[in-house]
Amino acid sequence: MHKEAEVQLARELMAGEPHAFDRFVEHFRAKVFQYSWLMCGHREDAEEVAQDTLFKVFESFDQLREPAHVRAWVLRIARNFCLMKRRRSQFAPPRELSLDEFLPTADRDAGGVKLQLADWSALPENRVLEQELRGVLHKAIAALPDNYRSVMLLRDVEELSTEETAQILDLTVDTVKTRLHRARLAIRQELDTYLKNMEPANATRN
Numbered sequence: 001m002h003k004e005a006e007v008q009l010a011r012e013l014m015a016g017e018p019h020a021f022d023r024f025v026e027h028f029r030a031k032v033f034q035y036s037w038l039m040c041g042h043r044e045d046a047e048e049v050a051q052d053t054l055f056k057v058f059e060s061f062d063q064l065r066e067p068a069h070v071r072a073w074v075l076r077i078a079r080n081f082c083l084m085k086r087r088r089s090q091f092a093p094p095r096e097l098s099l100d101e102f103l104p105t106a107d108r109d110a111g112g113v114k115l116q117l118a119d120w121s122a123l124p125e126n127r128v129l130e131q132e133l134r135g136v137l138h139k140a141i142a143a144l145p146d147n148y149r150s151v152m153l154l155r156d157v158e159e160l161s162t163e164e165t166a167q168i169l170d171l172t173v174d175t176v177k178t179r180l181h182r183a184r185l186a187i188r189q190e191l192d193t194y195l196k197n198m199e200p201a202n203a204t205r206n
Helices: 003-014 020-040 043-063 067-088 127-143 146-157 162-169 173-205
Strands: 106-109 112-115
Touching: 003 020, 003 067, 020 043, 020 067, 020 127, 020 146, 043 067, 067 146, 067 162, 127 146, 127 173, 146 162, 146 173, 162 173
Parallel strands: none
Antiparallel strands: 106 112
């Protein structure tokens, strides 16, 4: 469902259209679960967060003032539940990692900095490997520190604008841009590590 259809669905719900909420839940259940799974890091937590989020949406839908921002409004509720769940979850990590632990390694080259990146063209066109790569991406996003993961999910996964992301997270636009840039570098590093490990196997097959 495109964002325009989501906005229309929100308008119908606000107008009291019959069955509008059923269609709303049908669409947003999967979206909220996906977001919560990546944000919380575990399926059990994500299932509970998705249920809590949709119940809260139903309970407070009259607070939605701008249908055009319905996706951002729903995901803000989901994010708040994710943060509360993550603090008390048995799956919460013992410590929050620094983003520096994920950023690309750098070599000095003629006085500058050169990022060491794998050759992405070396990845074979293979459905199984594509699934593996998606799994690596999922784990890399889930491993990011909360403040960087939340920015990346809202901007790159949910495709919200920088301004909407800043409003949801109570950040400045510049901070969102900075965190998104660093998060993308960190994810790129994880994917590059995977691809570098693939290269010897690819050479053997060739």
